[in-house]
Amino acid sequence: MxxxxxxxxxxxxxxxxxxxxxxxxxxxxxxxxxxxxxxxxxxxxxxxxxxxxxxxxLPGLIDDHVHFRDPGMTYKEDFETGSRSAAAGGVTSIIDMPNGTDPPLLTPKHLRQKIANARGRSYVDFGFLAAVVPGNFDDIETLVAGGVLGLKVFMAETVGAIEVMDDGVMLEAFKHVAQTGRRLVVHAENDEIVQHLRKKLQSTRRQGIGAHLESRPVVSEVEAIYRAILYAETTGARLHVFHISSQEGAMLIGQGKARGLDVTGETCPHYVLLTSAHLRRMGNVTRMNPPVRGGDHPQGLWAALVEDTLDVIGTDHSPHVRQEKLQKSIWETMPGWTGVETTNALFLTEVNKGRMSLEQFVKLRSRNPARVFDLYPRKGCIQxxxxxxxxxxxxxxxxxxxxxxxxxxxxxxxxxxxxxxxxxxxxxxxxxxxxxxxxxxxxxxxxxxxxxx
Ligand SMILES: [Zn+2]
The missing domain is CATH 2.30.40.10 (Urease, subunit C, domain 1)
Structure with a gap:
């Protein structure tokens, strides 16, 4: 003492x-x-x-996955409102995403602008990921020198229109990131499956949340996670898989760990707390990418959190204004939700029900995200x-x-x-x-x- x-x-x-x-x-x-x-x-x-x-x-809680929309989409959120929301919800540090902003974070210049923009406006500490696209491999080293906490690869189309790479280019991206030693983060869905099914379903009259779920099936996530782990194993990249929505996806992370790979995974409140009944009742508001699946997935993903198969609870805080979320057609409803303020309380409520220990919650919301993104032991502990x-x-x-x-x-x-x-x-x-x-x-x-x- x-x-x-x-x-x-x-x-x-x-x-x-x-x-x-x-x-x-x-x-x-x-x-x-x-x-x-x-x-x-x-x-x-x-x-x-x-x-x-x-x-x-508790050691300061960390949200490893937020989209504060700043710059360029600040009618949805900006660094001040997003970080106020984080502070109000008990979050002391956030990691802001490179996508869902205009421009996306692709270059050292963008990084400098993001830092300058957040300074003096953020109530909590903040770090950034940069996106990797076919055109910016030469910038990766400088972005890492500038202090990004990781590099994000988009395997499928999502909000923010970041270019998706074909497999040859993606394997090269993994090699580049592996050389830096920083973590490579993926949005893991198979783009060809998702595009094909979306177009097919959009040509029907279906407009509900069920059509969205069908357009992004479990196989599209599992195939992408499997491929990402394989590329990580081949190149030596340290891999973190964001927003895992299926229990099969979580199992792949467990298998990767068992093989001795530095592979970690995140899931989010919506995937473990919303059931099929909620999906039916709430409808299009529950649209996320990847989709909230219901069925057995919430239980399976919860088990993965408790058993240390998955490492992190992130929110994927993706704010939109009301009318963007309250559309009749699922295809016009924006995916994402405002999560950074409520996630801790939602999980503490489950802790109170005896579904997880407070110690485990601290691991998933503080120590593990700090370790995954190389912030430990500055963050993620009380030492x-x-x-x-x-x-x-x-x-x-x-x-x-x-x-x-x-x-x-x-x-x-x-x-x-x-x-x-x-x-x-x-x-x-x-x-x-x-x-x-x-x-x-x-x-x-x-x-x-x-x-x-
Ligand atoms: Zn996200």
């Missing part, structure tokens, strides 16, 4: 939870970093004290010297998901009306309290995150 002298902030009397277990302790933060973990009776003097009695103190990022949660507090109350510019959520128990009540970013009891505080303090390795 270390006991520093004067500190900036002490969070005391709470139950500190890490993947290894829990303990009653006080956390001291000095100059933005954890400077001490000590008994509540032995705390040093501090400029500010937060009494966390009856609260759980002396790590950033003073904490999320305080009240496991007894109740609430209800209300789209209109979100801080995001997007207010349509497939979880509208869901009852919550277990809610983040404070978000602390490097010692700065940016949210207390749902209210976002102070000025934007977010910093640009580079890999620590």
């Amino acid at each position: 270390s006991k520093p002298d004067a500190v900036d902030l002490i969070v005391r009397n709470g139950t500190v939870v890490t993947p290894e277990g829990r303990q009653e302790a006080a956390i001291c933060i000095r100059k933005g970093r954890v400077s001490g973990i000590c008994a509540n009776s032995e705390t040093p003097p501090a400029r500010k004290v937060i009494n966390a009695r009856n609260l759980h103190v 002396i010297g790590s950033d003073g990022d904490l999320t305080l949660v009240d496991m007894k507090k109740r609430g209800t998901v209300r789209g209109r109350k979100l801080h995001s510019r997007s207010t349509v959520t497939p979880f509208e009306g869901w009852k919550l128990q277990g809610i983040p009540v404070a978000t602390i970013v490097r010692g700065n309290v940016v949210m207390r009891d749902g209210e976002v505080l102070g000025t934007p303090v977010g910093q640009f995150l580079k890999p620590v390795l």
Whole structure:
């Protein structure tokens, strides 16, 4: 137990939870970093004290998959509204996607613009992925030197119109990224299957969510994940598969791990919490890419999260304005939802039901995403010297998901009306309290995150 002298902030009397277990302790933060973990009776003097009695103190929660739409699509969201939403939901760091913006993040110049744009406007710390397209292989090294946390390859068409590569070019992309040592992230669906079925279904009169589901079948995801793992194995790339929607897809990640590959996987709230009944009731609002599948998938994916087959819960926060989500035709309904603010509470509610331990939740929402994107141990843990990022949660507090109350510019959520128990009540970013009891505080303090390795 270390006991520093004067500190900036002490969070005391709470139950500190890490993947290894829990303990009653006080956390001291000095100059933005954890400077001490000590008994509540032995705390040093501090400029500010937060009494966390009856609260759980978690390492700052990380969302590894958000689209803040900035620049170019800021009528849907911008860095300020997106990061306010993150802070309100107990998220201390986000990783922003290269797509779903105009321009997409493809060049070192775009990266510099994104950093400048987010600085002074983000309430939470932020990192970026760059997209790899056939024309920017020569920029990969400079993008990595500039601090991107990973490089994203699009195997199928999705929002943002990033060019999809054929297999020869994609294998070369994997080689380039492997040489940098950074993680290669894929949107894994088979483009030819998806395009073919979409065109076929669009020529019928079908306009409901079922048609969307049929246009992006499990085989299109499984084939793409399998191919991505094979290319990663061949080239030595470290692979992370985003938004896995099928239990068969999760199994492939497990098999890759068993073979000793550095392969990790993410799934999202909609794939594990929305059932077939929800799909029928909510209809087109549940449109996502890949699609929410219902059936046995939610249960299978949940098991994969609990058993460490999958590594990360990300939200794929993809905000759209109301009319874009509330279309009669599924083909005109934009895929995605506003998730960054509600995801933690949705999962803490499941923790309260006994479906997952709080320790496992911390692993999936903090330690693992930090490790996958080379931010650990600056992020993803509570250790002396790590950033003073904490999320305080009240496991007894109740609430209800209300789209209109979100801080995001997007207010349509497939979880509208869901009852919550277990809610983040404070978000602390490097010692700065940016949210207390749902209210976002102070000025934007977010910093640009580079890999620590
Ligand atoms: Zn996404």
